[in-house]
Amino acid sequence: MKDSKVLEIKPEVFWLGVLDYDIITFDIVMETKFGTTYNSYFINAEKKTIIDTVKETFWDVYLKKIESLTDPTKIDYIVVNHTEPDHSGCIRNLLKLSPDLTVIGSGQALNYLQEMIGKPFKSIKVKDGDTIDLGNKKLKVIGAPNLHWPDTIYTYLEEDQILFTCDSFGAHFCKEEMFDDKVGDYSEAFDYYFDVILRPFSKFMLKAIEKIKPLNIAIICPGHGPILRSSWQRCVSNSEQRAMEYMEILKHKNKRILLAYISAYGYTAQMARQIAIGIEQAGDFDIDIVDIENILLGDLEEKIVMSNAILIGSPTINQNTLLPVYKLFSLISPLRDKGKPAAVFGSYGWSGEAVKLIEDHLKNLKLNVLIEGVAEKFYPNNGKAERLTLFGKSFGEKFLESATEPE
Numbered sequence: 001m002k003d004s005k006v007l008e009i010k011p012e013v014f015w016l017g018v019l020d021y022d023i024i025t026f027d028i029v030m031e032t033k034f035g036t037t038y039n040s041y042f043i044n045a046e047k048k049t050i051i052d053t054v055k056e057t058f059w060d061v062y063l064k065k066i067e068s069l070t071d072p073t074k075i076d077y078i079v080v081n082h083t084e085p086d087h088s089g090c091i092r093n094l095l096k097l098s099p100d101l102t103v104i105g106s107g108q109a110l111n112y113l114q115e116m117i118g119k120p121f122k123s124i125k126v127k128d129g130d131t132i133d134l135g136n137k138k139l140k141v142i143g144a145p146n147l148h149w150p151d152t153i154y155t156y157l158e159e160d161q162i163l164f165t166c167d168s169f170g171a172h173f174c175k176e177e178m179f180d181d182k183v184g185d186y187s188e189a190f191d192y193y194f195d196v197i198l199r200p201f202s203k204f205m206l207k208a209i210e211k212i213k214p215l216n217i218a219i220i221c222p223g224h225g226p227i228l229r230s231s232w233q234r235c236v237s238n239s240e241q242r243a244m245e246y247m248e249i250l251k252h253k254n255k256r257i258l259l260a261y262i263s264a265y266g267y268t269a270q271m272a273r274q275i276a277i278g279i280e281q282a283g284d285f286d287i288d289i290v291d292i293e294n295i296l297l298g299d300l301e302e303k304i305v306m307s308n309a310i311l312i313g314s315p316t317i318n319q320n321t322l323l324p325v326y327k328l329f330s331l332i333s334p335l336r337d338k339g340k341p342a343a344v345f346g347s348y349g350w351s352g353e354a355v356k357l358i359e360d361h362l363k364n365l366k367l368n369v370l371i372e373g374v375a376e377k378f379y380p381n382n383g384k385a386e387r388l389t390l391f392g393k394s395f396g397e398k399f400l401e402s403a404t405e406p407e
C-alpha cells in the first residue's frame with residue numbers, strides 16, 4: 001500500500017496520519033490545492049494512547065498503520081482534541097475493534113461523539129489544567145475552546161515536550177516527508193489555513209497562545225500538515241501576529257461594509273450601487289460590492305469575516321430568494337458575526353418576498369437588522385434612485401449610531 005509509512009517523532013511517539021493528495025475543497029468551501037494530511041499520533045506509553053484519528057474514508061490504511069505499531073485491541077486511550085470528523089472519523093471503528101478502550105476529551109467533545117457514534121462508550125471528561133496519566137508519561141490538558149469548535153483542547157506530553165494542537169498551527173499541505181524542515185516552504189498554505197479556519201476565532205487564538213507560552217515546547221504536532229519540530233516558534237508567532245492584526249481590524253468599526261448581491265437582470269445590482277452612494281453620504285466607509293454568484297465561497301466567507309456590516313441584495317424569484325444567498329447564510333457564523341449590523345434589498349416583478357425572507361434568516365443568525373429592507377418593483381424609475389440613496393444613507397447613519405466596542 002502506497003501510504004503505509006509511520007514516522008517516529010521521538011522514542012515511543014509516532015505519527016500515523018494519512019496523506020490526502022486528492023482533496024479539492026475542505027469543509028466544502030476551502031480550496032486545498034496542496035492537498036492535506038489527517039494527523040494522528042500514537043504514544044507507546046504504559047497506557048497505549050492515540051491522539052486524534054483520521055477521516056473515516058482512510059480507515060483501511062490507517063488500521064494498517066496502527067497494526068504496524070501495536071495491536072489495535074490493546075490501545076487504552078484515544079484522546080480527542082477536537083471532534084470534527086476529519087479527526088474523529090475512525091473512533092467508531094476503533095471502538096468496534098476494542099470496545100473497552102476509553103475516549104478522553106472535553107465535555108463538549110464527548111457529547112458530540114456520543115451523537116456521532118450513537119452507542120455508549122467508556123470515557124473520561126477532562127478540562128483545562130487536568131492531567132491524563134499514561135503510566136510512565138503524562139498528558140497535560142490545555143483548554144483551547146473555539147479553535148475552531150467549542151470542544152477543542154490541546155494536550156501536552158510533558159516528558160517529551162510535545163504539544164498536540166489539532167487544527168491550531170496546522171495547514172492543508174501534503175508531503176510525505178511530513179517534518180517542517182523537510183517539506184520546503186509551505187507558508188502560503190499555513191497562512192491561508194489560518195485565515196480561513198482560525199482567524200475568525202482570533203480572540204481565542206490569542207488566549208490559547210498565552211496559555212502555551214510558559215510551556216517548554218520541543219515540537220508541535222498539529223492535526224493537518226507538517227509536524228513542527230524546527231519552526232514551531234515561527235508558526236506560533238505568525239499566528240499571534242495575524243490574530244492581533246485581525247483584532248485591530250475589528251476595533252476599526254464602522255469602516256468595512258460588505259454589499260453582497262445577486263442579480264438576475266441587473267436591477268438588484270443597480271440597487272446595490274445606488275445604496276452604496278447613500279452609504280457614502282453618511283460617512284467614511286470602505287464599501288465592498290460583491291456579486292455573490294461570481295465569487296468563491298471561501299473568498300466570500302473571508303469578506304464576511306472582514307466586514308463590520310453586511311447588506312444583502314436579492315431579487316424575488318418564485319416567492320423565494322436564490323441558492324447563492326442560501327449558501328451565503330451558511331457562511332455566517334452566529335458565534336463570530338453575532339450583532340453585526342445588516343440590511344436587505346432587492347428587486348421583484350410580481351411580489352417581493354425575498355427581502356423579508358432574508359431579513360428573517362439574518363435575525364435567526366443573530367445579525368442586527370438595523371432598518372427595514374427595501375424591495376423595488378423592477379428598477380430604475382420614478383424617483384426610486386433617490387429612495388435607495390436615502391436607504392443607504394439611513395443605514396450608514398444608524399450603523400454609526402449603533403457602533404460599540406467588540407467583545
Ligand code: FEO
Pocket residue numbers: 082084086087148167223224
Ligand atoms: Fe481539521 Fe476542525 O477539523
